[in-house]
Amino acid sequence: MGKTIEAGIVIRQFLLTNSEGRVWVIAPPSLVRQWETELEDKLAILDFPERINVCSIDKMATIPTDGISMLVVDEAHHLVADEIPHELTRLASSSPRLLLLSATPPLGQPEVLLRLLKVLDPDNYGDVGLEEFSTRVREREALGIFLRGLRPDASPAILRQRLRRLPDLFPSDREAMRMGEQINSALQENAQEALQRHVSDLRSHIADVYRIHHRLIRTRRRDAADWVFRPRGPASLHEGEPNLEHVRLSWIEDSRLTSVFELFEQWRVELASKFPKSSAARTEASQAVVTLFEALGCSVDVFAEILDALPGALFDEAWRSAFTSVIQEQNDKPSRPLQVAAVIKRHLEILQQQDKEGTPRIAVFGSNADDLEKCYAALQTTLGKERVWTAPAHGDDDGDIAAEFESDKQARVLVCNRQQEEGLNLHFVDALVHLDLPFSPARIEQRIGRLDRFGRRKRRLEQRVFFPSVNEESSLWEAWFDVLAKAFDIFNSPIADVQFSLAEISAYLTDALFEHGALGLHEVIPHVREQLAAERERLDNQYALDRVQQEEDAAEGLFRNLDELEGEESFMSTALRGWLLTGLGFSCKGDYERIFRVTWDAERTLLPLKPWGPRFQGALAESHTFHRSYALRQNEHGRPQLIRVGSKLMRAVEQEYRWDDRGTAFGTWRHLLSDGEEEWFAFKLCYIVEASLPTDLTADEKSGLRARMDGYFQPWAEELYIDEALEVVEDEERIRLLALPYDSLETHGRDHNLGSRQECLFTLIEPSRFEQLCDAVRNSSEAWLRERPRFKLALEQSVARGQADIDRRNRRLFQRQLNQRQANERVDVGLARELELNALLSEALRNPVVTLDAIGIIVLSGRAPAAFMEGRT
Known part of the structure; x- marks a missing residue:
């Protein structure tokens, strides 16, 4: 997905877990409004008023250093292209959290990447020179080549060749040597499952230990899942020949x-x-x-x-x-603007025919201001003023222009100048029109990138290109189009990954145009294609280490779990209804299964107005829904807020739930036994079992280690039933009856709250005896729980799983320390702290926390409480 959305997710999670945190986002002037819009519309950043600020790069000097909890810098590679600005250093050194964003791969320019790392990690990179750093990059590239052949699906011959190179590449890495021996044994025994596991382990070890920097995260569009980005154009029909059926050509006479x-x-x-x-x-x-x-x-x-x-x-x-x-000769053809307007009108009609119920939109890009102004006027005359927009005519705020253009149901055409080639988010537009083709692949990519973005729903991205009408064989513009289409493949796939090599290629193309014209441009197509393939091969080699690490930390499981949770809307709906509406007495207006509002009912709501009225106020001012599809719809109250963890309503409910002690102690008379059966009771104890955390951690360490410990030892709830003899209830039928949810209706019986019928309880159990039982159960139940086979097995498995991961991390950390010492590099001080934290985790893992969340007594009886009391009188 887009880096703005990825960074926004990080920002929102930080604000959720740090109630006092403040975030500053620094972006180019043309992207400020886009940032504000994306954060507001897609990430509900208004849930955190006055805790996030978006500022233009040219106003960095006005940002105070006090109170910055997180600093996010967009297009950071531009900011350090020549040197590191003093203001960036000032702000970065004042923020405990720094996120540098770049849409282009900085590995293409080692000097730029080094400056970024100096900002990100001055302790370890402050004194590193460009020559030394370039050597490190080349060494990592060689390792990338090695890793690309070291794959679980590689042939035995290739794997053996890679194993022979291990001693030369990693002479002091005992862990790599040990893993190599395991691979060799698996090859000899033809043990495919073990072979795949050991190869994956070695790949992961090399990637983790020998990466350029562990806080450098690189993702590529072509590595994203198929559903994330729609293809820019159709698949090629023949090898090396792009399918351009989505690109229409027009000639101006x-x-x-x-x-x-x-x-x-x-x-x-x-x-x-x-x-x-x-x-x-x-x-x-x-x-x-x-x-x-x-x-x-x-x-x-x-x-x-x-x-x-x-x-x-x-x-x-x-x-x-x-x-x-x-x-100065007379032009006897219609003016260019009129020809352009006529063609675009026909294109709109074609789009309307393709989607009769839709609202077709076209973005028109050009380079010359006078030409754009004349084409804009001709389009207004041809289509109507209300249907044609241009950025200068609708203000200078590009972010607002895109949003307003999308929301205006009459608007059809947006005319954009060179400045709008960066920043606009036009993912909703159907087609892109190039009034000209600049001799710059980067500019063409920027234009297409306005439409070809995360969130685009159109099946394909239609484009139209205007050419001067001259002899086709000698036309420089059609030759340049062929270079763009066949060498760069720019109309069918992005070229952002090779952006840093474009300057060198462009100089070569300029010479070809100057020296040989159209013929020269056609002749360089194979060479440019080879150059781009070689550059991508080089970048793939450099990227290989990061790619392996991402495979190890793959998010597919997370996405799968989130997708499953999305399918449990009914579960969330039932749980929230039970607590918020039934338990707390809030009222609901609207359709609870679709879109609704929660209201405070002075007569029914069972909460004190202070402090809970103000705490729920923000959530009650909005409409809500459990369904993502409804959350995208606008109503009189704006878009409904999607109810998920972190939403305003859920945060207010969570605060109240942690404060509320209702349900933590209870007594239930359950009229379920056959008539005449003697009363029988048991205590029900609800425990939460979770991993403990070491003490003396920073807030950031605590947050990160909690996630790791939960991965080793997933929290769970455990119910324990203890009878009058202080023995754990094992009878399955009794446990079934005790575990039934509370039901006050006349169904198969009825549950009665003993809180208002204490005389029944104390008639059944003498009060002093009841007090003794409660104390004994409370004091002994945790020990009983820890002795249960299920608890012991879960603890044993968690310790084994966690310790294996901790040991693996430690081996890699020790190897990184050794590598830095042998290379006479500064030893990263953070490695020692990681080793120290791992030792603390190892100890804490064996001692989980067991918390009693609720305790109560359940009486099973063949008669109602009233009948029981009558029988005792």
């Missing part, structure tokens, strides 16, 4: 175009032969050719404007006069 283009080509050829290669003058000339190429791609008139600004050294008076002569 101008009777001057052929003459202007032929003259431009003559001038380009003369210029290319005039300057020697690698000279500064040639570089300037080639850039002028690119500039005019882009201008003529917009229109002859834009070309004429750019032409006037060229220096005389590139454009003498003879050439200038020749161009002026053909440009």
Whole structure:
């Protein structure tokens, strides 16, 4: 998913678990509103008023250092492209939590990655130089190559080849050697299950011990599950040939175009032969050719404007006069804006035919401001003013423009300039129109990326490209389109992963255009494709270590569990109804199974107004739903709040539940036995069993270690029944009757609350005897619980599982310390603390906490309490 959403999830979880925490988000000016919108709409950040601030990068100096609990920096690679800004250092050093976000892989530029790590971890990277760091990156790349062949599904020959390299790559790593021996034994015995396990263990060990940095988390779009991102375009029909059925092409006619283009080509050829290669003058000339190429791609008139600004050294008076002569000829074709408007109108009609009930939307991107303004006016004349939007006409707040454009049911076309190529979230738009094709793959990617985002629901992303109408074989613009489509595959798949290599490739492409024109662009397609494949291969090698670690910490199980919980809406609904409406006496307005509001009923609600009125106030002001589909719908109260852990209502209920002692002690007379059967009773004890935590931990350590301990020793509830003889009840039928939920209705019998019938209880059991029994049960029951086979087995399994993981972590930590010492690197001080915490966890794991959550007495009888009392009188 998008990095904004991923970071937002981290932010929300932090705010949930740190009631006093404050978060600052720093983003480029064009992304500030998008951040605010995403945090508000998708992550309900308004649940935490005044605890989160989003600030533009150019206003970093105004952020106070006091009270920052978490600092999030978006597009951090841009911020440290040349150096580390003083203001970033000031803020980063003042925040105990720092999250640096980058949509591009910094491994492509070691100097940028090193600066990011210096900000993230100045203790360990503050004194590291670029040469030393580049060496580390190259070494990790070699390990990545090694890991890519070390796979559980690799052939025995490849695995043996990898095992032979282990001593050379890891001479001091005893753990790696031990695992290599296990793999070799499994190969000899053809033990496939053991082989897969040992290979996975070795991959995980190498990835964990030899990564660049353990706080560097890299994810790639192509590694995401299929459902996360929709494909940008259809699958290729043939190897190396992209399927472009989703890209429509249109040509703009101008009777001057052929003459202007032929003259431009003559001038380009003369210029290319005039300057020697690698000279500064040639570089300037080639850039002028690119500039005019882009201008003529917009229109002859834009070309004429750019032409006037060229220096005389590139454009003498003879050439200038020749161009002026053909440009001033009469154009007998309709104007470019009218042609553009007519084509877009037809495209809208096609989209409407494809989805007759839908609201088709098109985003139009162009480079030249005058050209955009004229096309915008023509579109308004053709489609109607209310249907055509442009950013300058609707304010400068790009985030608002996207949201308002989406919500306006009449709006159809949004005209965007170069500034809007970054920041806009147009995932809801059906089609993208390129009024021109800049000679920059990065800009084309940015345009497509406005639509091709997490959350896009369209089956495919339609695109349309406008070209100047010239001879197809010599058309520079169609040749450039072929480079984009066939070399970069940009219309079918993202190229953000190779962004740092684009500068070098673009220089090569500029030279090809300058030297050989359309023919040169066509000829470089195989070479560019090879360059991109080699760059991706290099990045794959560097990424391999992180990829293995992510596989080990895979979230598939978490996603599966969350998905299962999503299917238990009825369980949540029943549980909350029982406590909130029945137990506490709140009222419900609306349909509880769909969308409803909870209200405080002065006559029914069984809570003191102070302090609980204010604590529930925020939740009661909103409508609620248990169903995610309803949470996306707008009503008179806004969108309903989805009831999940962390929502306003659930947080208020959780606070009340922890405060409320109702149900912690109870007495029940259960009229279920056959008539005439003698009364029998047992004590019911409800225990919560969970792992204990070491003392003297920081708040962050406590939060992280609690998650680890819960993974080793999953908390559970245990019910224990003790009879009058102070023995654990083992009879299954008796346990079944005792375990039935409280039921005050006349069904198979009836439950009676002994809290209001204490005379029945004390007639059955003499009060002093009852007090003695309660004390004895309370004092002895925990020991009985710990002696139960189920408890012992659960503890034994948890200790074994947890200790194995702790031992594995310790071996890796020791190896990392050894590697740093042998490389004369600064030993990470955090490693010693991790080892210390692991020792504390190992001890705590063997001593779980057993908490008595509730205790009560249940009397089983063949008669009602009143009949019992009558029989005793």
